[in-house]
Amino acid sequence: MDKKDLKQIYNSSPIGLLILLVIVGIMPFVVNSNYIFAVFIMIGIYAIVCNGLTMLIGYAGQISLGHAAFYGIGAYSSAIVSATYGLSPWLGILVGMIIAAIVALVVGIPTFKLKGHYLALATLGFGIIVFTLFKEFRDLTGGSNGFFGIPSISFFGFEFNSDARYFYLVWLFVILGIIFSRNIINSRIGRALRSIEGSEIASDAVGVNIMSYKLQVFVLSAMSSSLAGSLLAHYVSFINPDLFGVMTSIYFLIMVIIGGSQNIWGSIIGACTYVLLGETLKQYIPILLPSTGGEFEIVFFGVLLVVTLIYMPHGLAPQLERLFSKFNRKKAGKQPSLQVRKKQIASGGENQ
Numbered sequence: 369m370d371k372k373d374l375k376q377i378y379n380s381s382p383i384g385l386l387i388l389l390v391i392v393g394i395m396p397f398v399v400n401s402n403y404i405f406a407v408f409i410m411i412g413i414y415a416i417v418c419n420g421l422t423m424l425i426g427y428a429g430q431i432s433l434g435h436a437a438f439y440g441i442g443a444y445s446s447a448i449v450s451a452t453y454g455l456s457p458w459l460g461i462l463v464g465m466i467i468a469a470i471v472a473l474v475v476g477i478p479t480f481k482l483k484g485h486y487l488a489l490a491t492l493g494f495g496i497i498v499f500t501l502f503k504e505f506r507d508l509t510g511g512s513n514g515f516f517g518i519p520s521i522s523f524f525g526f527e528f529n530s531d532a533r534y535f536y537l538v539w540l541f542v543i544l545g546i547i548f549s550r551n552i553i554n555s556r557i558g559r560a561l562r563s564i565e566g567s568e569i570a571s572d573a574v575g576v577n578i579m580s581y582k583l584q585v586f587v588l589s590a591m592s593s594s595l596a597g598s599l600l601a602h603y604v605s606f607i608n609p610d611l612f613g614v615m616t617s618i619y620f621l622i623m624v625i626i627g628g629s630q631n632i633w634g635s636i637i638g639a640c641t642y643v644l645l646g647e648t649l650k651q652y653i654p655i656l657l658p659s660t661g662g663e664f665e666i667v668f669f670g671v672l673l674v675v676t677l678i679y680m681p682h683g684l685a686p687q688l689e690r691l692f693s694k695f696n697r698k699k700a701g702k703q704p705s706l707q708v709r710k711k712q713i714a715s716g717g718e719n720q
Contacts, residue, residue: 384633385543392539396532405531409603411636411643412538413596418623418635419545420592425621426629427553428585429565430480431488433617434495435593438468440502440612442594443601444509447518450602457521461598465591472590473583480582495617502609514608521602534603541599542636545592550632552588561585615666622673628683637684642669 399405417439424430445464450457479490502509509515520529521537528534552558560581563571568578601607619642627638649665657664680687 385546388543388546392536392543396535402531405535407643407647409531409535409538411639412535412542413600413603414620414623414639414643415542415636416538416545416596416599417593417620418627418639419542419549419632420589421620421624422627422629422632422635423549423552423561423585424589425624426631426634427558427561427565428582429568430582430586431621432491432586432589433488433614433621434475434491434493434498435589435620436612436614436616437495437498438472438590438593439597439600439616439620440498440607440609441468441471442597443607443612444502444515444597445594446598447515447601447607448508451515451518457519457598457602458523461595464594464598468590468594469587472587476583476586480579480586492614492617495614499609499613502612510608512608512610514606515601516606518601518605518607520605528602538599538603541595546632546636553632557581557584619669622669624683625673626676626683628685630682631685634683634685637688641684645669645672 395408396405417435421432421435424432442461442464445467446457446460449455449460449463475491475494479487479494482490503511505511506513520527521534522528526533528537553561560571560576563574563576564578564581572578597612600611623638623642624634625638626641627636628634631637645668646665649668653664676683
């Protein structure tokens, strides 16, 4: 299998999804630890957020530092609808996604008139405002004391009240999100988004409605974050505003960049890297550095982000693609074909 074939698996072929389905399907039969299930549930929840952010950042070229706000909108909407009013959690999830879409539309119309760092700062300010509202509306959200008693999700009497069952639910949404995103990326809309990421001036010159496409992908990414927030709320049954602060938005951005912002599998790779490294740090840093406080994790991921931007600007996904491509070549016993670079082609006795 050559590099071209592997890229087909990554981006177009159903083989990648089938492999993921098999892994998800057999995992509860080979894993008995609730801790491992909890880790992979959080990876799945983060992957849902990063999936939407990947389309926004990697394909539309727009940076958002406020997606923790939509994450929180989904969590609180679902919690209030199901716990306060006693309605179905599924209705709460739907309400959260609708509210997130409306808020994204209202915020996006003026915000996407800005570019570059101004756009990032505007979304950062939006995230701070929503975080403050979560803390101040105590009668509705519980304020800093948190929101308790969020019920579990059930489907026609089947209750997702164990880690193994919730693992299936979360990763079902992850797989559906990957399928949805891949269809968009490979469609006319996806080509328009890539053109905007490449050059807004050129896109406008060929008739692409830049504002419309930016708003559409921003709304979709907001709804994706809201869905993940709702799943988090019903999993942990307790939320507070600190879960949806500015640092959460920054961590989402780190996951997308580490995983690869221009690859549909980057969301899973980035979320997996962040969660597994985070759990490793929590376990070994107190042993290696007993005097280190809890802020060391922030320092570590900050350094990791800088290293990734310098040495792997496209994230881990392309690196893994190259690694598997080399492995498959060696396994097949093939030698890379000789290639003559254009600069070495002689013309008139000199290299061009």
